[in-house]
Amino acid sequence: MSGWIWKKLKILIVDDENSKVVEIFSVLSNSGIIREDIVVVTTGSAALKELRNEYFDLLIVDMYLPNRIGEAPSMSGGVELLKRIRRGGDVTPPEYIFGLTSNLEAMEISKEEFAAQSWQLEEVSAVKTGWKLKLMEKLRYLKAREEYHLLEAGKASEQKSVKYDLLLVCALQEPELSALLKVSNGEWSVVSFPGDPHLYWHADLNSGATTIRAIALCLPQMGLVAAGVSVSKAVTLFKPRVVAMSGICAGRKGDCKLGDAIGVNLTWDYGSGKFTEVDGSVVFEPAPFQAPATARVVGVLTEIRADATEIGNIYRDSPGYRPASVPEFHVAPMGSGAAVQNHKEFFSGVVTQQRKILGVDMEAFAVAWAAHEALEPQPHWLVIKSVVDFADGTKDSEIQGFGSYFSARLLILAIEKLFAQKL
Numbered sequence: 501m502s503g504w505i506w507k508k509l510k511i512l513i514v515d516d517e518n519s520k521v522v523e524i525f526s527v528l529s530n531s532g533i534i535r536e537d538i539v540v541v542t543t544g545s546a547a548l549k550e551l552r553n554e555y556f557d558l559l560i561v562d563m564y565l566p567n568r569i570g571e572a573p574s575m576s577g578g579v580e581l582l583k584r585i586r587r588g589g590d591v592t593p594p595e596y597i598f599g600l601t602s603n604l605e606a607m608e609i610s611k612e613e614f615a616a617q618s619w620q621l622e623e624v625s626a627v628k629t630g631w632k633l634k635l636m637e638k639l640r641y642l643k644a645r646e647e648y649h650l651l652e653a654g655k656a657s658e659q660k661s662v663k664y665d666l667l668l669v670c671a672l673q674e675p676e677l678s679a680l681l682k683v684s685n686g687e688w689s690v691v692s693f694p695g696d697p698h699l700y701w702h703a704d705l706n707s708g709a710t711t712i713r714a715i716a717l718c719l720p721q722m723g724l725v726a727a728g729v730s731v732s733k734a735v736t737l738f739k740p741r742v743v744a745m746s747g748i749c750a751g752r753k754g755d756c757k758l759g760d761a762i763g764v765n766l767t768w769d770y771g772s773g774k775f776t777e778v779d780g781s782v783v784f785e786p787a788p789f790q791a792p793a794t795a796r797v798v799g800v801l802t803e804i805r806a807d808a809t810e811i812g813n814i815y816r817d818s819p820g821y822r823p824a825s826v827p828e829f830h831v832a833p834m835g836s837g838a839a840v841q842n843h844k845e846f847f848s849g850v851v852t853q854q855r856k857i858l859g860v861d862m863e864a865f866a867v868a869w870a871a872h873e874a875l876e877p878q879p880h881w882l883v884i885k886s887v888v889d890f891a892d893g894t895k896d897s898e899i900q901g902f903g904s905y906f907s908a909r910l911l912i913l914a915i916e917k918l919f920a921q922k923l
Contacts, residue, residue: 509537509642512550512594514581515562516542516573520600520624524560527632530690531639543568544581551591557642559594560635563601563610563621575603579610582617596642598635600624633673633699633718636690641697662693664702666915667740667879668716669731671863676747677718679904684912686714693737698730707916715740719863724769724836727866735874741923743871744882746911748903749834749861751887758890758899759827761907762834762858763801763914764883765793767865770835790833791868794880800917801831801884804910814909821898827886829910832858834883836865861885880918884911 511533515521521540528538539556541547544567550556565577574580578599585593599614599621601607607623614621620638622631668684670677681688686703693700698717705712715738719726731743751760768788793801804810808826815826833856864883871881886903 509533509558509639510554510556511538511558511560512547512556513538513540513560514542514544514547514565514578515540515560515600516566517562517602520562520602523624523632524600524635527635528639531636532643532692533639542566543571544577544584547581548584548591551585551594555592556594557596558638559597561597561599563599563606564603575606576609578606579613582613582619586617596620596638598622598638600631630674636699637697637720640692640699643692643697662738664713664715664738664740665742665919666705666712666714667731667734667738667743668714669719669727669734669743669745669863669867670716670747671719671722671727671745671861672747673718675901675904676908677716679901680746680908680911681716683905683908684714688716691715696733696737698733700734705915707919710919712915712919723862724866727863728870731867731870732873735870735879740879741877742880742882742915742918743867744911744915745863745867745884746904746907747861747863747885748888748900748907749859749864749885750889750891751859752857753890753892755858756828756830756887757823758887759823759902759906761827761829761884761886761903761910763805763829763831763910764834764859764864764868764885765798765801765831766833767791767868767883768833768835769837769865770860771837788835791865791872791881793868793882796918796921796923797880797882797914798831800882800914803917804913805829805831810913811910814906814913817909818902818905820901820905822902823899827906830858832856834859834861834864834885836861836863859885859887860891880923882911882914882918884914 513521513524539550541550544565561578563578564573566573567577585591597619602624610621624631668680670680684705686705688701688703691700691702701716703714705714717734719730768790772788811829812826835857867883868881871879884907886907888899888903
């Protein structure tokens with residue numbers, strides 16, 4: 501299956517660094533933009549000439565840019581072009597401007613102008629690849645809006661439901677989703693749907709004699725609201741039998757260690773309740789609804805927890821940093837909240853809601869609730885996350901990559917076991 505292609509979206513790239521232009525072209529191509537709808541220039545003056553002659557929906561501009569051919573790039577070259585576009589009546593401003601640069605000094609000079617206009621400004625480097633997802637999301641939004649206008653005008657067919665067996669969800673593109681797609685051994689490709697600005701990946705996953713049609717998404721931002729809305733929409737569109745999430749979380753210090761993974765058997769919103777006044781003090785009275793995983797899911801998680809050999813193999817296969825000893829896999833409750841927790845007293849407070857709580861994150865309950873409230877037949881939900889901090893202010897950046905890998909491998913193993921049961 502392939503995504504739809506909207507051929508009228510015009511894009512202007514202003515960049516004199518060929519390697520970066522090649523990367524941008526790759527993102528545009530994966531988003532369904534054809535070569536004929538892309539114009540590339542290398543200087544500010546050439547960009548102004550193009551903007552005088554034609555309207556562009558999107559301008560992608562480097563901040564470290566020469567004004568004319570033969571001149572050296574200027575730290576303020578990109579931002580000066582944008583100021584010229586804004587103050588001149590001889591050019592039609594693009595609807596949206598997306599700034600990219602590998603030069604940190606040029607980025608610093610441009611920040612104020614971009615913030616004032618609510619434009620996107622992203623750093624590009626070998627390790628800074630998040631700009632690709634943000635650019636793809638912007639393209640999806642622009643294309644979805646155009647498709648909506650076509651639907652309103654009766655010139656396009658309405659979206660038809662496409663059924664998948666499995667919906668994979670991650671909060672972050674890096675390192676969570678990239679690790680999950682990699683360990684799944686699927687041939688993933690980007691797909692989009694008319695009227696939907698969200699970015700998806702899809703693949704057929706082979707599990708023994710079973711082929712699992714899978715679709716994956718990365719949340720537009722972390723948190724319960726983004727997770728609930730995105731997963732609810734995807735469940736309605738794709739009718740999956742299983743909704744599964746991997747990633748990273750905070751763990752309860754003393755009961756687990758960094759790198760350990762938690763298979764969630766129960767989750768709730770620990771911020772649900774009310775604030776009331778007692779003896780002149782404001783007191784929070786929790787009133788959470790707790791969503792349990794299905795018996796099948798808990799059975800699979802329990803089976804994996806008992807398989808020390810397989811857990812050890814997954815640990816030893818880790819491609820990069822890993823903890824000094826084999827992590828444990830726990831099956832335990834995980835609370836979810838709308839805010840990042842970063843103080844040492846957090847667990848001592850939330851433990852009153854569920855004494856066996858082992859972890860906290862910002863999305864698990866929303867995923868579970870979206871499955872719980874889905875139209876029949878409701879999918880099983882499955883969440884496995886790895887502990888990368890203790891919600892106490894301490895951070896270990898090295899463990900995040902391992903945690904994303906470890907939870908992803910365990911999630912794929914659990915998915916294979918679930919589908920082997922002929923759901």
